[in-house]
Amino acid sequence: MTSQVSSPTTPEDPSSVAGVLGEQRKPAKETRRLDRVIIRFAGDSGDGMQLTGDRFTSETASFGNDLSTLPNFPAEIRAPAGTLPGVSSFQLHFADHDILTPGDAPNVLVAMNPAALKANLGDLPRGAEIIVNTDEFTKRAMQKVGYSANPLEDGSLEAYAVHPVPLTTLTLEALKDSGLARKDAERAKNMFALGLLSWMYHRPTDGTETFLRKKFAKKPEIAEANVAAYRAGWNFGETTEDFAVSYEVQPATSAFPAGTYRNISGNLALAYGLITAGQQTGLPLFLGSYPITPASDILHELSRHKNFGVRTFQAEDEIAAIGAALGAAFGGSLAVTTTSGPGVALKSETIGLAVSLELPLLVVDIQRGGPSTGLPTKTEQADLLQAMYGRNGEAPVPIVAPATPAECFTAALEAARIATVYRTPVFLLSDGYLANGSEPWRIPELDELPDLPVHFATVPNHTADDGSEAFWPYLRDPETLARPWAVPGTPGLEHRIGGIEKQDGTGNISYDPANHDFMVRTRQAKIDGIEVPDVVVDDPEGQARTLVLGWGSTYGPITAAVRRIRREGGHVAQAHLRHLNPFPKNLGEVLRGYDRVLVPEMNLGQLAHLLRAKYLVDARSYTQVTGLPFKAEQLAQAIVKESADV
Amino acid sequence: MSEALALVPKAEAKQSMKDFKSDQEVRWCPGCGDYAVLAAVQSFMPELELARENVVFVSGIGCSSRFPYYMNTYGMHSIHGRAPAIATGLAASRRDLSVWVVTGDGDALSIGGNHLIHALRRNVNLKILLFNNRIYGLTKGQYSPTSEVGKITKSTPMGSLDAPFNPVSLALGAEATFVARTIDSDRKHLQGVLRAAAAHPGTALVEIYQNCNIFNDGAFDALKERDTAQDALIHLEHGQPIRFGAPAPDGLGSKGVVRNAATGDLEVLDLAAEGADASRVLVHDAHAASPTTAFALSRLADADTLHRTPIGVLRDVIRPVYDTDMAEQLDQAVVQQGQGDLAKLLAGNDTWTVAG
């Protein structure tokens, strides 16, 4: 599924050619129409590939294509230049229709140096286009990555359409009058590449020029140099004979319901979801956090929105981060802590305290490769069991998990709903792929947002035999089993809570065996009783005997794989869990309705393990822990294979 | 009332000690120094005239950390070492509260050391009462980070090997703006220190020497018994010469703390000795910008015998308070960016419209 479907269209009017300031520029050469394209920008960590990819994404989003992105970068800030581990890449899939993944294999690779070529070549299908910066193919640079002969000359790239472009030279040439030092001028070569690709795919250019001028507002000469390099790249495509054709990908209008859209990454959507949850609950938002990849962007984002009354607290460590959040929760804030797997490990004891105190608290875990430090910049979903069980004692915690980057927004609202209604810590499990990946998002109208009213206790809730009134902090709501949330400052409700077992009702310290048994079961019953929506099964023909069940960021690849199978006449049902604790009430019935249940996960089978334990079904695992998302093609094959004998 | 409590609502009626006693039975060992501290705090609180519901006690784990249960205010008995972090989140988000942390030497200086030093440098509006009994009580008698070297306990039958912390020195090194030391058995002194701490804007650390009569009985006897106390205790009072020991003819102590001109360090001068120059004796300045002299004072004490232990307020200086500045940033953000507008935030700058 990697070929580009193309059909010739009439060339554009040649009069609308390049170089006009501030106008939508259209290429003059022959254009072909494609339904979708996968581009990968790859270079050194210092080459600005993430920025290049982000810009191309913004151009693409504003053009109205559907899109999905996959940034992939090393954990080191500046890994040794020109080496394979130092390669940073950004993949973007865009289309005139609804798409689900960043794509399996790029149609176009932009390789800024030999390392980028070597590291990415294996992912390219035959016939893919490769744009290489020939200036970087020096003997030394090639030797550094183990090329004994120049791959651009030895015929080893024959299967591909290679465009050798001296990107550095051309950039320097374009900026020769800029007055910039050579080193500074050279750094604009990523914008030259972006200009070239923008020409190739008819991307709108205004946005990038505005962006560059804003980004470098304090250094106008750098801004102008980048704009000049960007335009030079565009003009190069237009004039050089090596690029005979450019491509059009129509906006994906029919794939989207009516509305206003923007492009959004998972971490940004999550941050916005938290701010929105603060507004909808009417509670001040408090974030306690300690910097950790790939969660820090949420801390950064929330820190920029203090005008919403958002308090962000960068703590001395992960434990203090959640501790401060829990303190704020006691005081009546909508409290959040954001982290990744290693941070969750450190926070476990405080999560247990929150379970015991029965205070609302959002624990956001942007999962990354583990164990230990693992793969900080790569994705994985191996913290499910940690979220589920990683505490001492019986300490159940609800878990919600978004399926796509944009869904991180609603997941934050849902986590806040559960936390505030049931007075409990809640895990929100995102991952590195959702966090950094992006997709179009229909911006919700404010009146579409869920109301999340919170009522603090204001009056005593217990009358003693002698008629005196008292406040019992552990007197529960009979329906939700939630205890009252009485915040300091409320007269007459002074009370003490703690991590020691409490007597039912009064909340006083109690070591009574029967009371402990009762409290443990009650806390469990409260979580088990949380209302969550039923899981929806997608089985259009109703003929499927195999169910593919996923959770979290595998939604895109699983859905793409299922579509492939169906296109080829196969029958397979699909369902995706957004609630992992408690599971939807209909899940057992759904699972038992199929002869085979297949669970693809980026771990060694953690959800499958939970399903088998709870429902006694023979759920089968299909797993991958490469630090990268599944590829749809490979997943489709696995699903077909697994369902062959049912 | 000081700036520290300016935002905390006042009590409507006059309060008494009784108002601050909860209905819970106090469960420390009979004779434990914690009782005296609890009584001192309960009888001191009415003096602040704060609405009781706006007072919060947060503790960690250890004998002293049961304290919040006995106060008829809001309270949280949290987990080991984490009270300063939890209280920080509470104080930073609720400036209308008077937040007190109760902790011990193990809780604050061992498992929670990181949170303590960061609370001190951050200067959040917290009052930290550190009950130092130089032993682990609740876990039944292991040596603590303030125990003297060579301490024989269940976990150190041949004597402990590690050098102790001096909590006051530690706090001064951690950029604390208020550091004081007092003793469980001296209610008047204890309450005087609490008064100063309560009035201090920012984090206040009060080390309270507290006797654990079960596992470390008499640890502070040298400071308490009449015949030794006058030589062992150095009472610090702002603006007063630092003198201690048996009274000299002028009624003040016969020993004085002076600066050694050669080393800059502090030493004790016997004022009765021939040629001793009483004018060399330092005058205590709790508000000195530099913590150097306070630190040097804290080092006068002998870690083993506690002789020459300074008590009172060692340091009390004004520095920006974290929660005040945090609130100011929120206000500033509104001035700069306008009141948060959710629709505008969600829309961002780059949108496109799909028609129905």
Ligand code: SF4
């Ligand atoms: S063990 Fe020591 S510190 Fe703890 S309550 Fe008993 S006497 Fe007090």
